[in-house]
Amino acid sequence: MEVKRNNGLDICRVLSMCGIIGLHVMNAGGVIANTDFLSVQGILMRGLIVLFYPVVNIFGMMTGWLYINKKEVKNKNLIELWLAVLFYSFLIVTLFKIILPDSVVGIKEYIKVIFPPIQGRYWYITCYTFMFLVIPYINILLRKLNSIQYKKLLILLFVLLSIVPTLGMQDYFRILKGYSPFWLIYCYMVGGYLNLYGSAIKQSWSKRQMMLVLIASSAGGLISQYIIGVTTLAITGNISSRTMMFCEYNSPLMVLSAILVVFTLASEGVKLGKPKFENILRLLSGGAFGVYILHSHPLVYNILLSDGFIWTTRKSPLIGMMCVLLSVMAIYCICFAVEVVRIKMFKLCKVDLLAKKIAAEIDRLVS
Numbered sequence: 001m002e003v004k005r006n007n008g009l010d011i012c013r014v015l016s017m018c019g020i021i022g023l024h025v026m027n028a029g030g031v032i033a034n035t036d037f038l039s040v041q042g043i044l045m046r047g048l049i050v051l052f053y054p055v056v057n058i059f060g061m062m063t064g065w066l067y068i069n070k071k072e073v074k075n076k077n078l079i080e081l082w083l084a085v086l087f088y089s090f091l092i093v094t095l096f097k098i099i100l101p102d103s104v105v106g107i108k109e110y111i112k113v114i115f116p117p118i119q120g121r122y123w124y125i126t127c128y129t130f131m132f133l134v135i136p137y138i139n140i141l142l143r144k145l146n147s148i149q150y151k152k153l154l155i156l157l158f159v160l161l162s163i164v165p166t167l168g169m170q171d172y173f174r175i176l177k178g179y180s181p182f183w184l185i186y187c188y189m190v191g192g193y194l195n196l197y198g199s200a201i202k203q204s205w206s207k208r209q210m211m212l213v214l215i216a217s218s219a220g221g222l223i224s225q226y227i228i229g230v231t232t233l234a235i236t237g238n239i240s241s242r243t244m245m246f247c248e249y250n251s252p253l254m255v256l257s258a259i260l261v262v263f264t265l266a267s268e269g270v271k272l273g274k275p276k277f278e279n280i281l282r283l284l285s286g287g288a289f290g291v292y293i294l295h296s297h298p299l300v301y302n303i304l305l306s307d308g309f310i311w312t313t314r315k316s317p318l319i320g321m322m323c324v325l326l327s328v329m330a331i332y333c334i335c336f337a338v339e340v341v342r343i344k345m346f347k348l349c350k351v352d353l354l355a356k357k358i359a360a361e362i363d364r365l366v367s
Contacts (some may be wrong), residue, residue, distance in 0.1 A: 007272055008265035010285035012062050014332075015261075017288040019055030021295060021328045026052070028301060029309030031324060037229055037239055041317040043222070048321055050221035053247045056124065057258035060184045063131070064191025065266050068142065073135050075359035076352070081289060082129075083351060085122065087342060088293050089114045096299045103299060113298050121298050123179055125289075130181035131188055142189065147197045154193055157186050158255065166251045169242065178249025187258070194263050202267060214260040217253045221246055224253075283340070290339030295331055 026032050026049050035042040067073060093113050096103045104113055112119045117126050142150065161175050161183065175183045194201070224246035232240035246253050272278050294300065312323040346352065 005278070005282065006266055007270040007278060007281060008268055009062050009065065010281045011270060012058055012262060012265050013285040013288045014281070016055040016058045016062075017291050018328050018332055019052040019058075020292060021331050022052040022324070023049065023055070024295065024301070024305055025309050025324060025327055025331070028305050028307075030307040031309050031312055034310050034313045037243075039317075041313065041320060043226075044317050044321050045313075045324070046225055047218075047222045048324065050218050050225075050247055053221070053249065054254045054258040054261065056178060056184075056249045057187050057255055058262055059124070060131075060187025061191030061194065061258055061262040062266070063128075064188035064193075065195040065262065066191075067135050067188075068139060068192030068195050070139065071136065073132065075133075075362055076355045078129060078132050079355040079358045079362075080346070080352065081125065083346075083355060084290060084342065085117075085125065085293055086115070087346075088290075088297060089116060092294075092297045092299055096303070100303070103303060116298050119298065121301075122293070122296060124292065127179075127181040127184045131184045134185070135188070138185065138188065139192075142192055147200075150193055150197070154186075154190060157189075158252075161186055162250050162252050162255055166245060166248070169245065175250050183250055190255075190259060191262060194259065194266070198263055198267055201263065207264070210260050210264055214257060214264075217257045217260070221251075221253050221257075284336060287336045287339040287343070290342060291332055291335040294335040294338060 026045065031045055032049065035045050037046075093104060093110070104110055116122050145153065161173060165171055165173065165175060165177075171177065174180070225243045228245065229239045229243045232238065245251065248254065272281065295305070309324065309327060312320045312327070314320075315323055
């Protein structure tokens, strides 16, 4: 029996990848650094970036929702992901070497850009790999818990990994503000709980209530920036570098926002009407990791994205914000188009068979 695809999760995946691109455009692209904190433009841009910050949590929770009931996972998918990383790295290095010969110099630099995880790039894929490999064991442990025990565990970890580090302004448990495989595993656990026991939430909360809480958590992220910034400016004469402390991946507000987005979209089973719209959504969703790999490669990130969107700050506030959003969509579309070609090439070259053989050999060695 074929399991019906959850359109809500596909929408989550596409929106989340757009959010990741948005974070890169606004941070690495120089948008936030070049807007006046107290200006109308500054308020709008910082409000926009708050909407982008829950995206990493959303990805983790989506994985938990999808995999919590699975007894085993296909390592072939993970192998194909890393083969795509290698493919894009070779392709990007080759193109940059032809167009900008001085962009890569020396053997060490070649190694770094051909396999970016060596220098800490593609951190999400690295953390995702860690989580993916331990999913079968996580599921065994979680399935031994009843709903009350599961909820208590999530609350305990939420206090230790989110509330305490945020309010204490100290990374006590080395969660690295969410840039950690252990934080991703926590998000996975939350997503699993929402899938297994979310019916109780549905009975207790209406759509309207959840939407109001989502708006309140996003507004809280923006307001907190200005409470911290204005207060420190009045006391010290400088705006604190900690203005974003309630907008980090592991902050309570961003966790709450991610929970509400995933649960609302995934539990409702969004209907798109015509099958062709579902097919388009499925394609866009399936290309999300490829979009991430392409636009996050060190050469693309450092040369093309870095300070590449300062021009949006020279526009009027609303036009500038619209330019950021349009830039995000343009990057997604361009990278997605390349990813479609890459997928077809892999199918033509039967790379999936190679991935299957590698995965089988790994399974044989570890079993």
